[in-house]
Amino acid sequence: MSEGKHASLAEKLTNDTDRTDWHNKSIWGVRKKRDVAAFGIPDWELLRQTASNIKDYVLDNLHDLLLEFEKNATENGITVHWAADAEEHNAIVHGILAKHNVKKMVKSKSMLTEECGLNPHLEKNGIEVIDTDLGERIIQLRDEHPSHIVMPAIHLKREEISDTFHESWGTEKGNFDPQYLAEAARQSLRQDFLTADAALTGVNFAIAETGEYVVCTNEGNADMGAHLAPVQISCMGLEKLIPKREHLSVMLRLLARSSTGQPITAYSSHFKKPRKGQEMHLVLVDNGRSRHIQLPKFKAGLKCIRCAACMNTCPVYRRSGGHSYHVTVPGPIGSILAPNTNLKEYSDLPFASTLCGACSNVCPVKINIHEQLYEWRQVIGKAGYVETSKKIGLKVMNFVLSNPKVYDIGGKLGKKAMTLMPYAINNPLNPWYKSREMPDMDTESFKDWYKKNR
Amino acid sequence: MSSRAEILDRLKSQTSSQGQVTLPEFDVAYIGDPVSKFKTILGELYTDVIEVNSLSEVASFVTEKFDGKRMISNVETIDFPDTANWKEQDQHLLENVEFALFEGTLGVAENGAIWISDEQMGQRVAPFICQRLGIILKKSSIVPLMQQAYKNLDSNKSSFGTFISGPSKTADIEQSLVVGAHGSRELFVFLM
Ligand code: SF4
Numbered sequence: 001m002s003e004g005k006h007a008s009l010a011e012k013l014t015n016d017t018d019r020t021d022w023h024n025k026s027i028w029g030v031r032k033k034r035d036v037a038a039f040g041i042p043d044w045e046l047l048r049q050t051a052s053n054i055k056d057y058v059l060d061n062l063h064d065l066l067l068e069f070e071k072n073a074t075e076n077g078i079t080v081h082w083a084a085d086a087e088e089h090n091a092i093v094h095g096i097l098a099k100h101n102v103k104k105m106v107k108s109k110s111m112l113t114e115e116c117g118l119n120p121h122l123e124k125n126g127i128e129v130i131d132t133d134l135g136e137r138i139i140q141l142r143d144e145h146p147s148h149i150v151m152p153a154i155h156l157k158r159e160e161i162s163d164t165f166h167e168s169w170g171t172e173k174g175n176f177d178p179q180y181l182a183e184a185a186r187q188s189l190r191q192d193f194l195t196a197d198a199a200l201t202g203v204n205f206a207i208a209e210t211g212e213y214v215v216c217t218n219e220g221n222a223d224m225g226a227h228l229a230p231v232q233i234s235c236m237g238l239e240k241l242i243p244k245r246e247h248l249s250v251m252l253r254l255l256a257r258s259s260t261g262q263p264i265t266a267y268s269s270h271f272k273k274p275r276k277g278q279e280m281h282l283v284l285v286d287n288g289r290s291r292h293i294q295l296p297k298f299k300a301g302l303k304c305i306r307c308a309a310c311m312n313t314c315p316v317y318r319r320s321g322g323h324s325y326h327v328t329v330p331g332p333i334g335s336i337l338a339p340n341t342n343l344k345e346y347s348d349l350p351f352a353s354t355l356c357g358a359c360s361n362v363c364p365v366k367i368n369i370h371e372q373l374y375e376w377r378q379v380i381g382k383a384g385y386v387e388t389s390k391k392i393g394l395k396v397m398n399f400v401l402s403n404p405k406v407y408d409i410g411g412k413l414g415k416k417a418m419t420l421m422p423y424a425i426n427n428p429l430n431p432w433y434k435s436r437e438m439p440d441m442d443t444e445s446f447k448d449w450y451k452k453n454r
Numbered sequence: 455m456s457s458r459a460e461i462l463d464r465l466k467s468q469t470s471s472q473g474q475v476t477l478p479e480f481d482v483a484y485i486g487d488p489v490s491k492f493k494t495i496l497g498e499l500y501t502d503v504i505e506v507n508s509l510s511e512v513a514s515f516v517t518e519k520f521d522g523k524r525m526i527s528n529v530e531t532i533d534f535p536d537t538a539n540w541k542e543q544d545q546h547l548l549e550n551v552e553f554a555l556f557e558g559t560l561g562v563a564e565n566g567a568i569w570i571s572d573e574q575m576g577q578r579v580a581p582f583i584c585q586r587l588g589i590i591l592k593k594s595s596i597v598p599l600m601q602q603a604y605k606n607l608d609s610n611k612s613s614f615g616t617f618i619s620g621p622s623k624t625a626d627i628e629q630s631l632v633v634g635a636h637g638s639r640e641l642f643v644f645l646m
Contacts, residue, residue, distance in 0.1 A: 084460060157628060245609055263566065
């Protein structure tokens, strides 16, 4: 059921105006850093175009590239597994862990395992899973889900994190100095790295030509896990491939700059062969991707490199928060990926957008995100999943815009109404004006102005 | 049918031939002098860049700074007191290393990244688990962009390798930057 889902979930944040502001500002800050980084490179647009071409090539040749990657990775000594869906993925990972009698696994950030629900599956089977990315560890201790793909705990304030650490690790109550809290996490997680029997990582890019893959972190947690544990498992969606190693020079230039405005992440690790005595496994996961690729209008969504720039720039995301999207990958990209997996369940998401196009403008691989949002609305409309309140609004809009007379009169009437009784429009029954101030109205209509000034 | 066969089958029907993407030559002029750009960027990334004339300068800098703590080195002519067998040790025992010293293959001016291969690491976990990290780099190895970096790197040369640019860090608590997340708390780059 999706009736009003995004809208009503968003209220958790929007009902608290200060918090909405705080959330909005802190994410806008990241967006601004991205701009500074992007403007610093004269070739930025050429880089985006090249990255987009590379990813288009990947989607058109995925079959061959996967075989090439599998062959080279296998020759490198990595065991390659194929998972059709989340269930098979979880079973494969559990199988490997069970074979090695693993009791405790450390994990670096992987949205894919979140998508597959790996943690609860392993915990059910008696395996302790420790998320080691600080943001992920915070939300794991709080039993929450990430609200952002790069900054999983961006929705939390330091006081809340301090309380969580106090309860879990006995840190000083009321001490919410980030330095102090991060140090506590470092100490606690170091013990986990040193005692884990296995490590799992996500994958940022896998290279068909060499059979290696790249994992980017700022914290160094993927490396701490992988190089200490006897067993390393890495999980990737099929679309994470790129053809050649030299293509990394384009992708790595774009990723961190788009993501956080950094020139590159602190660590970009290239895993190729197991170290002596270590076992390496790589799980290739489909989970709907090979069906998604068959939809010409939506295929380009699979080019995504998960930088989160589209989220950081989205006026709706910034004010409604990641949890309101009720899906693993939130924001504009999540809203065009999710309907592929369950149209009805996620039929509200393509409507959680103003179609302003900011997302497409920042996307480093040039996905036409806002156009796809619009396309999904058509599909969802035809399937009859548009929620009633939005349907009426859209019908009225359509009627007004396609009837110049109505537009004219409506405008005049509207203005009159606004000056005479602004509360009729700006009232709690009209959801659009929640958290919005109405601008002062022009006394002149556009049509009158145009007549005078043309 | 196996999942592998099913997935490949579905993808096969989507294959459309398109020319392999060749990379354009990207603008390097904006970088200016690669060495000074490299130093500036690493400075912004909370890294100490120290110019030295010889390896013995590095050795005395380090010994003075970390006297009495555990130091390891994978640089041929620099040996610290207890380095004898650390490369053969169980990697977990590197936990108490205060300072670790390595050579880097090359540096990238645009982002301050330094490539270091597993051969140079001695043990893969060493540059991550140490509290402070030192990397010796030749000025002549610094290239302007990632593009030149990958041209100069031979993927057959390492089973593992990483670009390091600065100490480990996190901004997961309310976007406040904290240096020293899980990896090294400090990075010293010795430019020769
Ligand atoms: S859609 Fe584009 S902007 Fe959004 S996360 Fe993916 S790559 Fe980044």
